Structures are given as structure tokens and as C-alpha cells.
Amino acid sequence: MNNYLLFKSLHLIVVFSWMAGLLYLPRIFVYHSENSKDKNISSVFKTMERKLFFYIMTPAMILSWIFGLILITLIGFETLAESWMKLKLLFVSLLTLYHFYLGKILNDFSLEQCKKTSKFFRWINEIPTILLILIVIMAIFKPI
Numbered sequence: 001m002n003n004y005l006l007f008k009s010l011h012l013i014v015v016f017s018w019m020a021g022l023l024y025l026p027r028i029f030v031y032h033s034e035n036s037k038d039k040n041i042s043s044v045f046k047t048m049e050r051k052l053f054f055y056i057m058t059p060a061m062i063l064s065w066i067f068g069l070i071l072i073t074l075i076g077f078e079t080l081a082e083s084w085m086k087l088k089l090l091f092v093s094l095l096t097l098y099h100f101y102l103g104k105i106l107n108d109f110s111l112e113q114c115k116k117t118s119k120f121f122r123w124i125n126e127i128p129t130i131l132l133i134l135i136v137i138m139a140i141f142k143p144i
Contacts, residue, residue, distance in 0.1 A: 003074060004071070004074045004075070007067050007070045007071055007074065008067075008071060010063070010067050011064065011067035011068055011070075011071060014060045014063040014064045014067060015060075015064045017056060017057075017060035018057060018060035018061050018064050018099075019128060019132060020056075021052055021053070021056050021057030021060065022057065022095070022098065022099060022102070022128040023125065023128055023129070024052065025049060025052055025053060025057065025102050025106075026102065026121045026122075026124055026125040027121075027125060028045055028048055028049055028052070029049070029102075029105060029109070029114075029116075029118075029121040030118045030121045030122055030125075031045065031118075032045035032046075032049065032109055032114075033114065033116060033117060033118045033120075033121060034118045036109075036112070036114070042109075042112075045109070046109060046110055049106050049109060049110075050106065050110070053102065053103060053106050057099065057102075058099075058103075061096065061099055064092075065092075065096075068092070072085075082142070083144040084138045084139075084141075084142040084143060084144050085138075087134075087138050087144070088135055088138035088139055091131050091134045091135045091138065092131075092135060094131055095128060095131045095132075095135070098127055098128060098131070
């Protein structure tokens, strides 16, 4: 079996899982912020958010980085000198920072200290989509 294709497949699978969480968690935050006064509903959202973040998103993010770094090793470290790869890694790093920012918001909700509106969460929900588009363009077209 071709190791490159194996790790590329594993990388794509965990990236899909990570992206699903990055797109879904802010939507849960929308509904949580709209229902934060109801303690029973808020409790359900807190459980959903925590399980999504810690059991799906974070392991998927870690594995995305691991498999991505393995792929770089397989194709050669000289790829890191290419502009498209530098940009791709910058965008993936921004996606990772976004992930940790969502973790901070999750913590704020768990402490009942989140003051952000549902409109705010609707807006930040666009961030991973934009970064995903840029990452895919860099990886597929290698434009620069």
C-alpha cells in the first residue's frame, strides 16, 4: 500500500471531522445564547458543546496536524520553502487559533459568563468556511 495515499486519506477524514465541528459549534452557541436564561436548556447545550469540542473537534484537530506533518515528511521538507505551503500553514494555524477561541467561548458559557449575542456567533461562523476555501485553493492549485 502507498503510505502517502494512506496518510492523505487519514488526513482528509480527520480534517472533515474537525471542520464539521468548527462549523457546528458556533451554531450551538447561537441557540445557547438565545436560551441562556433557561437553566435546563442551557445545561443541555453545555453538554453538547463540551462533548463536541473535547471528544470530536480537539482529537480531530490534533490528528489533522499529525497526519499533515507526516505528509510533509513524505513529500519532502523542501516543500516548506514554497509560498503556497507557507500560506496554507498560515491559514491552518489561523484555523487552529479559531478552534482555541471557540474553546474559550465554551468555557465562558460553562461559567455562565458569555455575553456575546447570537448575531456575533452567526458572523464568526463564517470564519472556518473562508479559511477552508483558502486552504483548499492553496493545496490544490498551488497558485504561488
